[in-house]
Amino acid sequence: MGSIQENENGRRGGGEEVILGVDGGATSTVCVCVPGDISHPLPILGRAITACTNHNSVGEPEARSMLKQVMLKALSEAGSKVSDVRAICLGVSGVNHPKDEQRLLCWLREIFPSHVKMYVHNDAVVALASGTMGKLKGCVLIAGTGSISYGCTEDGRQARASGAGPVLGDWGSGYGIAALALTAVMKAHDGRGAQTLLTRCILDSLSLSSPDEIIEWTYADPSWARIAALVPIVVSCAEAGDPVAHEILNTAVYELALSVKAVVRKLMLAGEDGKGSFPFVMVGGVLEANGKWDIGQEVINAILQTYAGAYPVRPKVEPAIGAALLALNLMLKEMEA
Amino acid sequence: MGSIQENENGRRGGGEEVILGVDGGATSTVCVCVPGDISHPLPILGRAITACTNHNSVGEPEARSMLKQVMLKALSEAGSKVSDVRAICLGVSGVNHPKDEQRLLCWLREIFPSHVKMYVHNDAVVALASGTMGKLKGCVLIAGTGSISYGCTEDGRQARASGAGPVLGDWGSGYGIAALALTAVMKAHDGRGAQTLLTRCILDSLSLSSPDEIIEWTYADPSWARIAALVPIVVSCAEAGDPVAHEILNTAVYELALSVKAVVRKLMLAGEDGKGSFPFVMVGGVLEANGKWDIGQEVINAILQTYAGAYPVRPKVEPAIGAALLALNLMLKEMEA
Known part of the structure; x- marks a missing residue:
């Protein structure tokens, strides 16, 4: 040295x-x-x-x-x-x-x-490592702008679900939630769907005067992050009792839990009886405590209903540190081998 | 002259x-x-x-x-x-x-x-005119790569539904149908959804060897038309009895009919009792007869269940001719005024 x-x-x-x-x-x-x-x-x-x-x-x-x-x-x-x-x-x-x-x-x-x-x-792997101090074991769910579930067993088997981008239906992601909210505003406007508090709140937030203008707004910049940034509005509308916003968040919780369960099942992370224990690492803005309507907690509840042995981990270090810890662990393993 | x-x-x-x-x-x-x-x-x-x-x-x-x-x-x-x-x-x-x-x-x-x-x-207006010999009266549904419903009354009131692009949930469009099919392939692959015939048929058609490669394929070219071109595969899988493809087409029929009904209701095209007669013009590749699974016919059936007086029109001239006929009619009106 x-x-x-x-x-x-x-x-x-x-x-x-x-x-x-x-x-x-x-x-x-x-x-x-x-x-x-x-x-x-x-x-x-x-x-x-x-x-x-x-x-x-x-x-x-x-x-x-x-x-x-x-x-x-x-x-x-x-x-x-x-x-x-x-x-x-x-x-x-x-x-x-x-x-x-x-x-x-x-x-x-x-x-x-x-x-x-x-x-x-994939970034999901280092996110898992950020919750397990560098060990690749358990399942991680990332829900930020995008979403992905990834899992790994001690003997190196891996699986993933979602994480395929907006065209391919990552409806639990921040982008997915916000796109469904924008769709709900358009549907309320043209008579296909129920009126919703989302209309006023989203138009105010984007400084637009009519839902028609949302079309141009979505085309103006293809960045998913810009659309995903509307998630807090959906959460606050759901907290205010808007049933349309509530339904959108329920859909997101369902989709996120579905992707985690697919990975856990494929890798048998909870053992043959489904009762075994495994770390369930949660990363990303969508899963952070949002106040009354806590998407992360709802996902945890949905997972625990099926896999009671899952133990939720909200990492104390960022995923980049997870990447560094993973490198350290993998080097150690190679030296041991 | x-x-x-x-x-x-x-x-x-x-x-x-x-x-x-x-x-x-x-x-x-x-x-x-x-x-x-x-x-x-x-x-x-x-x-x-x-x-x-x-x-x-x-x-x-x-x-x-x-x-x-x-x-x-x-x-x-x-x-x-x-x-x-x-x-x-x-x-x-x-x-x-x-x-x-x-x-x-x-x-x-x-x-x-x-x-x-x-x-x-909007292109929906000239599509309507292509089915009414240039008169702006009735409702048109376009379902090609994109989708939109548009209607107009004799006294000039107008309404539209859908037509807001892929971010905003035009799920009955060719793009929407194909995106749902690609999503179904990803879900079958990662364990979130049922296995489907779509997987083999779409991978063969795109010369890909694994669903993982679809992610890169969708990103490689943002053209919606390229994705919408997969619609005939979804139709043929539904005709072959695949329940996932069948469900996707049912969703499309529901969404397309929903947008037409929203326009008819808003403009009261069928009169106060909902029994009045109006032209229902259908334009676009998705609505053309597809063989056994005929999306256009299913949409007609759904509309007739609510509005028995709708009379379906499949235009004999292309929408560009509709535009020319509309110009002629509008000029005549101005001369009469």
Whole structure:
């Protein structure tokens, strides 16, 4: 190990081995730089943030350029250099297939020396690790702008559900909830559906005067995050007793619980009798306590009805730290093997 | 009237007054050039076609440039000149608000002399006119790549439903049907839904080997028409007895009928007792006879259950001709007034 130095920010760095953990969701990408040895709590030497790096959304050249930038920025924040990197773990939305993993690994090899350990996963994997201190065991549900369920067993079997983007019906995601709310406003306006408090609240929030103008608003910017940002309005309308908003949130809870149950069943995470215990990690803005109408708590209730042994975990560290912890654990496993 | 001349194609043109009728849908835009006097059947002097000219989809400069090109091409086909144009009727998807109409009218004024009569409508309006020989009375349902219901009364009251694009839940459209089918394949794959024949048929049709690859496929090209092109597969799976495909088509029929009924109710097209008679014009690939599973016939059945006086019309002329007929009718009305 190199000597420990203080950088300008009073942080260690320069010569000491570090690990990069990256979490790339549908809205933003976070990279943290942590020491290459294990300590608890893990000190964060550097942290950088950029926009969405899903290659499906922004294109591969743009995704790579942004991933490179955010990693170099976190390194620079830590006062570290590329040659200090011992391991990298990327958890990026858009990694849906082994060939996506391979492409990213090949690209990382062009930037970092060959001795650097590299791990590439879907962002759901590092979110799971953020709730299990780096262990890949249990099930995670992410519901932010997008949504995905992912699970892993100790012997390495994996499964996922949802996470296929807005065209393919992720109706429990923030985007899905908000799109259903906008649809409800259009339906109330043209006579296909019941009147709803959502109309006034959404029009006010978007500074529009008529539901007709929502059509142009949705086309004006294809960003899902912009649409997902309407979720708090749906929650507050449901809390105010609006039955249409209430129904939309119930649909979201049903869809989110359905995707978790599909993963738990496929991997038999609760054992053969369905009564076994497993961590159920919950990540993302949609699942955070919303006040009276708590989507996360409703999903927990729905899961516990089927799998009483599930124990809900709301991670105390962010998914990027989960990525770093996962890299540490995977390195340890490789050393043990 | 100018003298009638033969152009190179043996068509009349040059100096004779003509009318341009334009139909711009979610997939393509058609312009026809017809004589400025009324005759039956209406001879088509020129016809040109280009891609989607919805300003929401392709941007305003591109939409205008393409509209101008397609009109000039139809004129040139007819051997006519800009100075021969007596009237223009544009029916373009994306015209959802009076300000959309005004913008297009101002732009047309820059291209055509001030004596030219100009009419700008949503494409649903000219589709209605194609089934009523240019009269704005009754209800039209378009279900192609997108879907919309539109109705008009003799005293000029109008209403519409759906037609708000894929974000806003046009589930009866070709895009909507195909998106639900793709979602069903993803749900069957990850354990959220029942197995379905759609999986094999859609993967074969797209030359993909696994449902995971559908995610990348949907992102690769945002064109709705590409997704809507899967509708015949859904129909053939339903005809083969697949319950998932059958359910998707039932949902589409329900949504399409819902939007028609909303318009009929709002305008009281069937009178106060709901038994009055009105034309119900049906346009678009989704509503054309599909074989055993006939979406259009199912929609007719659903409408007739509520409004027995509706008489279904499948237009014998294309919507662009409807636009030209509408221009002729509107001009006549103005002359009478």
